[in-house]
Amino acid sequence: MLKKRIIPCLDIKNGQTVKGVNFENIRYAGDPVELAKEYVKQGADELVFLDITATIEKRKTFVELVGRISKEINIPFTVGGGITMAEDVGALLNAGADKISINSAAVKNPGLINDLAKNFGSQCIVLAVDTNIVSGQWMVFVNGGRIPTLKKTFEWVKEAEQRGAGEILLTSMAHDGTKKGFANELTKMVGQNVSLPLIASGGAGTENHFRELFEKSNADAALAASVFHFGEIKIPLLKNYLFQFNIPVRI
Amino acid sequence: MIAVIKYNSGNTKSVLNALFRIGANPIITDDAEIISRAEKIIFPGVGEAGSAMAYLKKTKLDNAIKKLHQPFLGICLGMQLLCSHSEEGDTECIGIFNEKIKKFPPGQKIPHMGWNTISNLKSPLFKNIPAHQDVYFVHSYFAELGKETIATSGHGIEFSAALQKNNFFGVQFHPEKSAAAGELILQNFLSL
Structure with missing residues (x-):
């Protein structure tokens, strides 16, 4: 049986790990490669590295970091942040990334999803969606959640699937950084709109939040950052907890 | 080599990084002559079967592969290309294995992505691997079960997680991404 994945996310700025709280108040939390190795040891199923400054700063440092990560770790990892064209994706995949995530660039130019799927295969194209409720509707936001768009979230994920995305990484901005639980209802609804693997992100604070997510939605994976980085939740204990509630996990 | x-x-x-991690010193090549002299050969692959087969035919690597006698390991698409036929692009493949490649039936999430259990292990490739081991998969097409099946897994339907015929081995999962168990499987292959 396919296991539910636990995915620590490492936000990267200038080669260091950071985690924004509600996308602001950036705190430093360590060396990415060391953290990555620690997570592999703890039993993380996959890792995500987001270059949160990539849109404005040079990307070369990040590509080099991806190369170092690929040498050191033996589980899959996704990289994202600031990808605007096929050349960016080629460089990151060649450096050893397994998957890349795109967000703002795909909203501005949805054809990018088709191009990337055709060139590199759907299996490595993750569509990241930052969403929040505007006038009672779930809407898509871009540029790290700062800019609202006219795209409706449920329509956008469906469109992305048809265009060739291979996975959805869904972040509820209202939940992100709050540690009050995942957006279970939103995740459930997105899961009903696509048949792609679905990663839920934003709001993890306790082990029970992960259990609620997997019981109340058909998410395939849960992503979190600060609760893992600061040791508030230990991955082996989290997995044992989920296992006790008959949620399939890799132990 | x-x-x-x-x-x-x-x-x-x-794949190269994983081999370096376990102490091997692989070379990467598309030269059929160099490949024919290697002690062990690994055939990775991610992508679309039709365009991959077209390329292998054009470069005549398909025939070169058929003639090899050394231990040969196809990974993911590499395994699928060793089969007889793929529904992906209705592609005639290299045909080492008799099994056919089919698309997962609707009702399951596609691609089949993540950690899933392999069972019914019967090959030296799985020496010291527990009877039920989680490994990492990413694929939308699968090899049906057959007499060459040496490991099974399931995603709505039971499929071949690994195949073997003589010196040819194929794994649908990614040993290079399957943590310590994957590295042990690669090590087992190199020890054949």
Whole structure:
């Protein structure tokens, strides 16, 4: 049986790990490669590295970091942040990334999803969606959640699937950084709109939040950052907890 | 010498890195002559079967592969290309294995992505691997069960997680991404 994945996310700025709280108040939390190795040891199923400054700063440092990560770790990892064209994706995949995530660039130019799927295969194209409720509707936001768009979230994920995305990484901005639980209802609804693997992100604070997510939605994976980085939740204990509630996990 | 075959559908970096991690010193090549002299050959692959086969035919690597006698390991698309036929692009493949490649039936999430259990292990490839082991998969097409099946897994339907015929081995999962168990499987292959 396919296991539910636990995915620590490492936000990267200038080669260091950071985690924004509600996308602001950036705190430093360590060396990415060391953290990555620690997570592999703890039993993380996959890792995500987001270059949160990539849109404005040079990307070369990040590509080099991806190369170092690929040498050191033996589980899959996704990289994202600031990808605007096929050349960016080629460089990151060649450096050893397994998957890349795109967000703002795909909203501005949805054809990018088709191009990337055709060139590199759907299996490595993750569509990241930052969403929040505007006038009672779930809407898509871009540029790290700062800019609202006219795209409706449920329509956008469906469109992305048809265009060739291979996975959805869904972040509820209202939940992100709050540690009050995942957006279970939103995740459930997105899961009903696509048949792609679905990663839920934003709001993890306790082990029970992960259990609620997997019981109340058909998410395939849960992503979190600060609760893992600061040791508030230990991955082996989290997995044992989920296992006790008959949620399939890799132990 | 351990050769990793270079072609238009490789995720060769991850495979090379994994081999370096377990102490091997692979070379990457598309030269049929060098490949024929290698002690062990690894055939990785991520991508689309039709364009990969077209490339292998054009470069005549398909025939070169058929003639090899050394231990040969196809990974993911590399395994699928060793089968007889793929529904992906209605593609005639290299035909080492008799099994056919089919698309997962509707009702399951596609691609089949993540950690899933392999069972019914019967090959030296799985020496010291527990009877039920989680490994990492990413694929939308699967090899049906057959007499060459040496490991099974399930995603709505039971399929071949690994195949073997003589010196040819194929794994649908990614040993290079399957943590310590994956590295042990690669090590087992290199020890054949």
